Amino acid sequence: MSDWRRVKKLVTENWQGTRLRYAVVVLILVLGSALAVLDPILYGKMVDVIVDALRDQHPETIVNGVAVLLALWIGVFVINVTLNIVGRYIFWKANNILGLNFACSAVRDMLSWSRQRFSRLSTGRTVKVFDQAWEALFWVPGDIVEQVIPTVLTFTAVVIAGLILDWRLTIASLIMLPIAIWLGYYGWKKARPKQEQLDHRWAALSRHVGESIGNISVVQDYAQEDRRARTFASLMRQVVVRQLRMNVFWALFHGTGSTLTLLGRAAVFIVGVYLVANGSTTLGTLITFLGMLNYLLSPIQHVIGNSLPRMSMGVSHLRLYTDLADEINDLKERDDAVPLKKIVGDVELKGVHFTYGDQSRATLLGIDLTIPAGTSCALVGPSGAGKSTLVKLINRTIDPTRGCVHVDGKDHCLYTLTSLRRHIGVVTQDTYLFHDTILNNVKFVKPNATEREVVHACKMAQAHDYIRRLPNGYRSIVGERGVKLSGGERQRIALARIFLADPPILVLDESTSALDSETEHRIQQTLKEVMKGRTSILIAHRLSTVYLADQIAVMERGKIVDIGTHDELIKKGGLYDRLWSLQSDGYIS
Template identity: 45%
Template sequence: AQDVRTASLGIMKAWAFYSPSMAWFAAAGTCLVLWVGGRSVLEGKMAVGELVAFLLYVGMFYEPVSRLHSLNQLIQAGRAAGERVFAILDAEPEPGHIPAAGLRPLPSRQDSSRQVIFRNIHFSYRTGKEVLHGIDLTIPSGTSLALVGPTGAGKTTLASLVARFHDPTSGEVLLDGVPLPRISLPELRREVGVVTQEPFLFQATIRENLELGKPGASDMEIETVLRAACAFDFVQALSEGWNSKVGERGVRLSAGERQRLSIARALLKDPPVLVLDEATASVDTATEKQIQQALDHLLAGRTSIVVAHRLSTVRKADRIAVVEAGRIIEIGKHDELIKKGGLYAKLWSIQSEHAELHTIEDLFTAS
């Protein structure tokens, strides 16, 4: 939001300088023609009619010149719009799935969660370099798994496979025993909720953005999730409450406020499986503790995958998987990993000795 305000002020300053500058040059040019032409008329070198014609030509010249700036604005706006259009045209389609005849419905849920299984997962992007190497992992229904590792280890890639933002190069991901390609995308989207590190908000009201998780949600439901995500107070402080416009991509809100609304939207959706990809990375430590307390309560009994931003937030997870170079090198409960004395125990020891190191990336750098 601050970047947008700064850019807007820069544009306004440039326009404020350009308009009077053009007016000054037009007036100066007219005065120059009058002075030179007037002397020529007095000396008999030019007729009065010729002077009048020159003055008219000067006026005709400055009119199109003054429009050049507006034309440049139109060109830049068209260029930006064109980039967006071509970005959509060049975007990769969502992963395909087999014909409708081969789709399988998910079994009826016995509770509010589902089991997730990663079976011999290998994955590589277009560059050809493999990011995940033979991941085998089972997340029992109703349990939480925290992923810990350095930047580029493959944590986000692994979590994104659950929502089928990508398909594995080989291997398969199963939801309650059903391979993801055999589940229709609309059904899968209903079953899996995702909160990313960079949340997206549409140019609409706060309520309209939240209702994308559950159309037609009641006022009580919206208030409940806003309180759970520690967003209720700042929303109520806005002039129109949750009917306030957030601007394009939520530019009228801070990064932390956008993140909290994204969490509230996911909670309103109430999916059986929830993926939190560094969901509290954009909030301060005090707010993160408040949100974490709410999430601990609301995620109880729900299958969740949490890509951790701070080590302190994963201690209560049912299991913690340490990911490095696309492989799971350690997995277990917090106390179990501490007793093993591996990488996780080393990171925890560093954090105990250096309280100023807040993020996991800081701990890996210090190690």
């Protein structure tokens, strides 16, 4: 898609509430242009009144003649200033609405991107690109409405007025125009790729900073601050060098534009003096033309010197954003998807294959697994076997490359994503917390929960005692990503969340891996209660937590190699039996 088509699409998608305002702004600018042309005409007339009066030797007529024109002139000026103020207000209002509409819809869209898609992006870069696009959407349509359209209109008005007054002087005024148009076109073509490169550097820089901060513990623990800072400095230098080149380019460009303006003025002056000297035009007309030239040339100069560089930058920013936003979402809700209302809890995987986008080898190879409603199924196997990938298929974090997943006997793609996920609670090894209180972090999954419900859930998750001991109890702030809590404490908050959410289907992916054996043991008792009558899928390295499951699926290299109850698998004597013998000394009483 061409750059302008992209800009047009972004603007038209977000212009509700701005169109009328922009139209009023253009109308005001048209009026302004017409009045602006009156200005030099009026003082040109004043000069002619004076010159005529002196020539006819009736100096007493000067005062009356000039007074009327002066009053008109001031009137025009006052109206113009008022229009300008009102126009600017409406213009900024429309610009802000456009930015607001864009930001809201962009964030909403971003929140629906698949996690696969996010895994290809960096937060620092994404935030920067979004930020720049938002700003660009402020400038690009703004410059078009406020600079380009008025310039074209003023230009038209001035040319018409000029042709009425004196066609020869009009041609002299326009002599530099083709060169100016070519210059604008040349600058635009030349600057776009340079600007795009610069934007990519900026994005890389933001990514670097974002990653340094996000991974601050590993940076500091391995004493890599110096190296990170040096890499940053070198990235920054690249940005600065390119930015400077860009600035020099536009400065030269601006200079050339000013020179053209000067040459245009000179042409009018030379032709004008010649025409006045041989008596074929009046001095007033020449002065009018010189005045109109201001209205003609300074907007063109402004468009070339200011709007063009800004729009070039803005269009480049918008391109970077649309590249990001228009990427195919690998996880799409069907158009005819229906909400999943009441759920029984049958889960079935049928011939499921899955390959991560950037991998050549399949991670899951023909998985068939039936988990009847209300039963539990454990997945065991070496790390990298594909256990976490398998459970990600159930709540549609990813979609199978081949095969399908059924929930309550129907392909779960038929349900809307949010309604499906509302019925499936997932706790993983990693706990994601917001920079907020513990209370709000637990309540996140059920915003209307009462404090009593939260406390009850935390008690179940063995989190209540440590939370109570914190200086502010449930109102303690956990820090960004929960940095103020230990791994085990964070994990118990994740468990409290799922107990509060109380979903019909439970997925526990190493959800107790960060806990000490004693706490884990206590939580096992709770989990046993919670899992009763609920479809549960659990993954755990400690077999003591899985051996009571209704069925245990043993996974190896993307396949289920064995399935059965604990006793059956022990009797068979395969991988499960070996793992069990290794672990039973330590954990099983």
